[in-house]
Amino acid sequence: MAAAVESTEEEVVVPEVGESISEVVIGQWHKQEGDSVGRDEEIVELESEKATFEAPAPVAGVLRRILKQSGDTAQVGEVIALIERVPGGGGSAAPAASTPPAKSAPAKPPKAERAPAPKQPEPKQTGGAEPAVMPAAARLLAENDLDAGQVEATGPGGRLLKEDVLRHIAAPQRSTPPAPQKSAPPAPASKPAPAVTVRHTPVQNADAREERRPMTPLRRRIAARLVEAQKTAALLTTFNEADMSAIKQLRKEHGDAFEKRHGVRLGFMGFFVKAAVEALKSCPELNARIDGDELVYQNFYDIGIAIGIEGGLVVPVLRDADRLSFADIERSIEDFAGRARKGQLKVDEMMGGTFTISNGGIYGSLLSTPIVNPPQSGVLGMHTIQERPIALNGQVVIRPMMYLALTYDHRIVDGKGAVTFLKQIKQAIEEPARMLIEV
Incomplete structure (x- = not known):
């Protein structure tokens, strides 16, 4: 008696996009774990040092595991996700769950699965249309319990950038008046202090005075090319x-x-x-x-x-x-x-x-x-x-x-x-x- 055919996992790898490009940054995932995908359907945005492009699904099936989250770096050819390919699925979208094996098939011990990677927090949905949220901005929204619709998007194509969220977070701090300065105790009468006027500038949160941002692939490429030009020419x-x-x-x-x-x-x-x-x-x-x-x-x-x-x-x-x-x-x-x-x-x-x-x-x-x-x-x-x-x-x-x-x-x-x-x-x-x- 023939054994039932089991579904298999297909790897989603970072495609080659140019002879000089070796790595990309994972952008926004258009599908989440458990979602059905069609063959050649664009499922994730990839940011290279020269352009942003979409990576398609190699087969129709179910997106079972996301191995690289938004904001992560991946090498060309590296596996970033796994798609469960359902037998007979063809090129169309697969159902949400895989087809169970036939009853006559011999029982096999269940395959141990690794715990799925944590999903990237998504901004809460509001009543109106929300802008496309960049990965860094999405993380800040989740950390500060904000909705994307509350923040003004200034990025190209209406995208919501990390800078937009930081500006929105900092706005209430700017409007809050600084705490009154405590007066110093009077100096002893025998030693009068010199008449010096000291202006106290209120200092905001020290974290707001300095910000670290990872260089984008484009900015890294520009820096490398400029240094290369200066060194070699x-x-x-x-x-x-x-x-x-x-x-x-x-x-x-x-x-x-x-x-x-x-x-x-x-x-x-x-x-x-x-x-x-x-x-x-x-x-x-x-x-x-x-x-x-x-x-x-x-x-x-x-x-x-x-x-x-x-x-x-x-x-x-x-x-x-x-x-x-x-x-x-x-x-x-x-x-x-x-x-x-x-x-x-x-x-x-x-x-x-x-x-x-x-x-x-x-x-x-x-x-x-x-x-x-x-x-x-x-x-x-x-x-x-x-x-x-x-x-x-x-x-x-x-x-x-x-x-x-x-x-x-x-x-x-x-x-x-x-x-x-x-x-x-x-x-x-x-x-x-x-x-x-x-x-």
């Missing part, structure tokens, strides 16, 4: 400035028609991407990289665009930028920026890149020295546009000027090449028609 920065009058006039004359036709604004970045591509063609060493003892000259132009988000800086890449129109460039950058703030960029969209452009001007930066993104050999820094007096044809005139900075790897690029590159950027920006006729 011979970085040098050269500067110039560009008169933005011609581009501003072009945008004024054709901006409305451009937006009406293409559905996107005509920004400054399109001009700088086009100018950078033309300058890279003339100075190929700035589009090269070092590989061992060899210089690799790249005959394609994948331009990274630095975008600031709440957790740090991400650099999605415009592939084959030399083949893109102004509208293609502006649409791509707008799409990158929108998805970056929502944490929806894909890892492969931030891989590679032969040259980077960073615009610190949107934050008001007048001048800075950007850092090269290894293994690239150059990065162009844009800055804020400021009206300044300049000498032009023997006259002092007021023009909208922008400082430009080029940081380059001196192991690959000589000073002459760097200065020539930046000068060509300046000429292309001040005379945009040069980019159209390729001179």
